Amino acid sequence: MSDTILLTKENLEELQAKLAELMAEKPLVVARIELARSHGDLKENADYHAGRERLGFLEGQLAYLRDRIARAQIIDTSNMVTDKVIMGTKVKVQDDDGEIEMFHVVSDMDAGATDEKVSINSPIGKALIGKKVGDDVSIIVPRGTLHYKILELSF
Template identity: 40%
Template sequence: MSQSVPMTPESYQKLQEELKHLVRVARPKVVQDIAEARSHGDLSENAEYDAAKDRQGHIEGRIAELNDKIARAQVIDPKTISSDKIVFGATVTLFDVDNEQEVVYQIVGEDEADIKAGKISVTSPVGKALIGHRLDDEVRIQVPSGIKVYEVTDIQYR
């Protein structure tokens, strides 16, 4: 059995919109580009044809990937979660014991992860380490530069 892919409703919506665009716009355009390039004659030295075929391969691959993720999607709305533990969707405030600074992360699916926006993947080392912890817990996380020690100062589901 294939593994479910946890994601927020926003991420699920984005994947559906991207799939719709690829199927309705990008795929027909690349088919048209291939037909046009074919009409130029000898395909063995036709760079336009090769480029269009490459684009078609990328588009079809992405369509297959999106269909798979959407089929396995486990849509989780953080607003509906009530837990005193850190789980998928939590927005967590951490106190970095070493540099005495606060950081805030939301634990999201892989496709949504964006460290600049404070969104970390549930499958990342930090995301995995935080899961299951409670308020005031000390969390030790192995990172490339060594071990980070955080104290959980707030957990919200929004």
């Protein structure tokens, strides 16, 4: 896949940190596999099989992260001046019960890491895009309709 991925600098740094963390773990997993292998019979060697499974997972995650980092295009939100919600905007809202929530509108690839991060293409993301402080937003989600008032925008 060669499509560009739009990321904030913060998002890219998170990916790079995760990549470094997994790269540091890989030699430890390889060493555990070698130790387990030295114990002999591999058919019933749970440590060996768990290590191989973890190594496979790590290699998949490393490839995924390297690909995303290679295709990343940075969006500089530090000097953005807008009064509307766009990708990268942090949106403070208040629901009908007076509870305050914060949503960070991000790309599809970055959504879901926390409850706060919502995809620009999710029902919440789509409803927030283009809205301003003071706007009321109704969002249809699988469990019903959410109602929010936009209190604050930041980047």
